[in-house]
Amino acid sequence: MSDPRTGIVFDQRYLHHCIPGHSLENPARLQSLYLTLSLAGYTDRCKVVPARQADMEDILAVHSSFYLEQVREHAVTSDPYSYDKDTYLMEDTLVTAMLAAGGCMALADEIMARDIDQGFALVRPPGHHAGIGRGMGFCVLNNAAVTAEHLRRKHGLNRILIVDFDAHHGNGTQEIFYDTHEVMFLSVHQQDIFPFSGQANQTGEGKGDGYTINVPVYSQFGDNEYTYLFGHLLQTLCTQYLPQIILVSAGYDAHEDDSISQTCLTTQWYKEITMMLAFYAKNVCDKRLLMILEGGYNPDRLEPCVLTSLDGLLEKPPEQVEIPQAPRAERLLQDHPFRQFWTL
Numbered sequence: 001m002s003d004p005r006t007g008i009v010f011d012q013r014y015l016h017h018c019i020p021g022h023s024l025e026n027p028a029r030l031q032s033l034y035l036t037l038s039l040a041g042y043t044d045r046c047k048v049v050p051a052r053q054a055d056m057e058d059i060l061a062v063h064s065s066f067y068l069e070q071v072r073e074h075a076v077t078s079d080p081y082s083y084d085k086d087t088y089l090m091e092d093t094l095v096t097a098m099l100a101a102g103g104c105m106a107l108a109d110e111i112m113a114r115d116i117d118q119g120f121a122l123v124r125p126p127g128h129h130a131g132i133g134r135g136m137g138f139c140v141l142n143n144a145a146v147t148a149e150h151l152r153r154k155h156g157l158n159r160i161l162i163v164d165f166d167a168h169h170g171n172g173t174q175e176i177f178y179d180t181h182e183v184m185f186l187s188v189h190q191q192d193i194f195p196f197s198g199q200a201n202q203t204g205e206g207k208g209d210g211y212t213i214n215v216p217v218y219s220q221f222g223d224n225e226y227t228y229l230f231g232h233l234l235q236t237l238c239t240q241y242l243p244q245i246i247l248v249s250a251g252y253d254a255h256e257d258d259s260i261s262q263t264c265l266t267t268q269w270y271k272e273i274t275m276m277l278a279f280y281a282k283n284v285c286d287k288r289l290l291m292i293l294e295g296g297y298n299p300d301r302l303e304p305c306v307l308t309s310l311d312g313l314l315e316k317p318p319e320q321v322e323i324p325q326a327p328r329a330e331r332l333l334q335d336h337p338f339r340q341f342w343t344l
């Protein structure tokens with residue numbers, strides 16, 4: 001067999017961040033998935049890239065030292081929720097979060113060295129709600145943002161596209177790159193749920209104006225609507241922005257069986273979107289595609305969804321993408337503010 005072109009990062013140490021009581025964001029999200037990776041042969045078909053700890057320098061390129069100090073202080077108090085009502089902080093939290101960010105960077109380095117074309121970082125805690133000076137929504141360090149910043153500083157990239165299909169708006173990622181054109185942020189998320197940001201008129205500021213694209217969607221949107229939106233948005237943005245790499249905040253909580261959202265994506269959709277992303281990566285950025293796990297809180301669904309995404313990466317990218325009819329989604333793009341900046 002030829003060398004695998006798809007890398008994965010997974011590590012038992014990602015299970016260390018946990019609390020005695022129940023939280024939706026818990027190690028059981030990944031435990032069974034990790035076993036299946038070897039039992040079902042994914043570890044043979046993919047290159048298993050070792051996780052590494054992010055350096056403090058990498059983290060401080062995105063997050064404030066004041067915030068990191070707060071994480072350290074709250075991690076040793078008796079109440080894991082002393083910092084935030086969702087985002088528990090324990091003694092292992094910062095180390096695990098730095099390993100999560102570092103695992104993503106390890107895959108990014110392999111992609112830039114051309115050792116692999118694409119990768120999937122199966123890490124936790126998730127990251128896209130973590131902003132410069134604040135963690136929230138189960139997110140401690142912003143893994144995608146730390147990786148994008150690493151790609152700018154260490155690999156000299158200046159056109160990085162971050163695509164976020166988690167059910168929730170990636171408010172942290174938006175904040176971090178709001179005023180730059182070197183990182184474009186595209187988020188499709190359910191409107192009017194946590195964190196209540198990501199309105200269509202939030203388009204960026206200064207040099208970054210036009211480089212944040214938010215498409216809040218209605219509950220009950222499913223495969224057709226999402227494929228319609230991503231089909232048109234990726235076609236527009238990839239061919240006009242010409243990203244050098246596509247990072248994906250791959251959250252699986254917009255699934256129809258995830259109780260945290262009311263959107264209705266099926267398991268199969270995650271293969272479809274992955275193959276669509278691989279299609280654009282092949283056509284505009286030498287196949288460079290890095291998926292980073294965000295949400296997904298029904299472990300029985302998260303595992304098959306992640307595996308079907310991996311299947312999508314392991315297949316040959318499609319020759320073309322099919323965009324279905326979806327009248328409700330069409331209306332969302334008709335007067336969307338992103339059309340002031342990009343030609344649909």
Ligand SMILES: [Zn+2]
Binds near residue numbers: 253
């Ligand atoms: Zn989410």
